[in-house]
Amino acid sequence: MTAVLRLTNIRFGPVSKPFLENINLTLEAGHFLGIVGPNGAGKSTLINLVAGLIQADEGEVELLDERLNRSNRRRLLQQVGFLHQLHDHQPRLPMRVRDVVAMGLPGYAKPWQGGISASAISEALSLVDMEQLSGSDFRQLSGGQRQRVRLARALVRKPKLLLLDEPSAALDTVRQEKLFQLLRKLCDDTGMSTIMVEHDIAAISSHVDSVACLNRQIHHHAMHGENIPESVWRDMYGDHIQIVAHDASCIGCAPGHHHD
Ligand SMILES: Nc1ncnc2c1ncn2[C@@H]1O[C@H](COP(=O)(O)OP(=O)(O)OP(=O)(O)O)[C@@H](O)[C@H]1O
Numbered sequence: 001m002t003a004v005l006r007l008t009n010i011r012f013g014p015v016s017k018p019f020l021e022n023i024n025l026t027l028e029a030g031h032f033l034g035i036v037g038p039n040g041a042g043k044s045t046l047i048n049l050v051a052g053l054i055q056a057d058e059g060e061v062e063l064l065d066e067r068l069n070r071s072n073r074r075r076l077l078q079q080v081g082f083l084h085q086l087h088d089h090q091p092r093l094p095m096r097v098r099d100v101v102a103m104g105l106p107g108y109a110k111p112w113q114g115g116i117s118a119s120a121i122s123e124a125l126s127l128v129d130m131e132q133l134s135g136s137d138f139r140q141l142s143g144g145q146r147q148r149v150r151l152a153r154a155l156v157r158k159p160k161l162l163l164l165d166e167p168s169a170a171l172d173t174v175r176q177e178k179l180f181q182l183l184r185k186l187c188d189d190t191g192m193s194t195i196m197v198e199h200d201i202a203a204i205s206s207h208v209d210s211v212a213c214l215n216r217q218i219h220h221h222a223m224h225g226e227n228i229p230e231s232v233w234r235d236m237y238g239d240h241i242q243i244v245a246h247d248a249s250c251i252g253c254a255p256g257h258h259h260d
Contacts, residue, residue: 002065004029004161004193005050010059012045019045022217023059027161029191032184034204036197037214038237043197044085046214047163050195051082064160078106081159083150083167085197090139097141097149098134101125104153124156125149127182143170151179155186162186164196168203180207201228 005027013019020042027033035043048054050061052073061068063076081104091100101121102108125131128148133141138149147170154162162183168176184207186192198204201211205224213220213232220232233241 002029003027003062004031004064005195006060006062006065007050008060008062010046010049010056010061012042012049012054012056018057018216020049020216025212025218025221027193027195029160029193030187031210032187032194032196032208034196034198034201034208034211035214036199036201036211041215041236043214044165047082047165047195047197050161051080051163052077078157079160081154081157081162083154083162083164085165085169094137094139096134097130097136097138098122098125100138100149101152101156104156106157120156120158121152124152127155127186128152129178144172144175147171148175158190158192160192162192162194164194166197166199168198168200176203180204183207 003026005025007023007025010023011018011021013021023046025033035046037043045054049056050063052061052068064079066072066076068076098118098121101124104124105117105120122131122134125134128151130145130148130152133145138146141149147167151164151167154164164183168179171179180203183194183196187194187209196204196208205211209224211222211228212218213222213228213236215236219235220228222228
């Protein structure tokens with residue numbers, strides 16, 4: 001099966017104190033991967049590396065079986081959709097929702113060459129239940145609505161790989177669950193692969209195929225339904241955490257008491 005993404009021995013940051021090290025990961029078509037880890041663990045850094053925004057200091061990034069380099073970068077990254085961690089910057093001027101989504105199309109920068117497909121925009125907006133607000137001013141939407149429009153912008157190019165950095169941050173519980181269900185369905189129906197950074201493992205565990213526990217390195221890569229050992233949580237979050245059972249196949253952690 002084609003590997004959509006292969007990371008081999010990635011290091012990012014100084015050798016003496018890397019932000020990421022020994023990262024090895026292979027993602028096949030249709031795989032939905034969750035990444036969890038404490039603040040500052042390197043989750044966004046890893047996503048930015050795959051999105052081609054930063055370059056590894058050591059190791060290889062392969063997308064769709066090609067090693068990412070300067071000459072193929074633009075072509076390969078057209079196959080990648082990216083929803084950044086939420087920085088809710090607003091456009092200065094009025095901008096219609098459908099124009100925000102159009103920015104995700106590869107032809108957006110050169111509209112005179114065509115490539116802006118109204119049907120692709122409507123399809124992406126309907127996936128996130130926002131088609132009815134297609135003509136509205138993006139700035140007048142709620143934070144959660146704007147986040148769904150950004151998701152449509154990441155989906156509009158029908159990416160082979162979708163990268164999401166805490167996509168549920170602005171969403172209510174029902175919308176969060178709908179988002180995870182939508183991503184699961186897209187992975188199953190279209191073969192799109194997804195990497196999603198999220199803090200709440202209990203919320204994602206029933207939807208994803210696997211969870212990578214990251215803190216500078218991948219401490220554990222758990223397949224669906226596999227219990228993550230307590231030692232992994234303690235390695236990642238420190239000894240002063242309390243292990244909480246959610247159900248038989250998923251345990252998480254909560255702040256514990258510090259006794260010194
Ligand atoms: N280019 C860089 N220069 C200096 N420090 C960097 C650089 N890139 C990443 N870091 C550091 O790497 C660490 C990981 O940051 P990152 O934003 O990836 O963490 P995160 O797991 O996404 O955190 P959060 O859950 O808080 O969003 C941080 O301490 C950050 O300051």
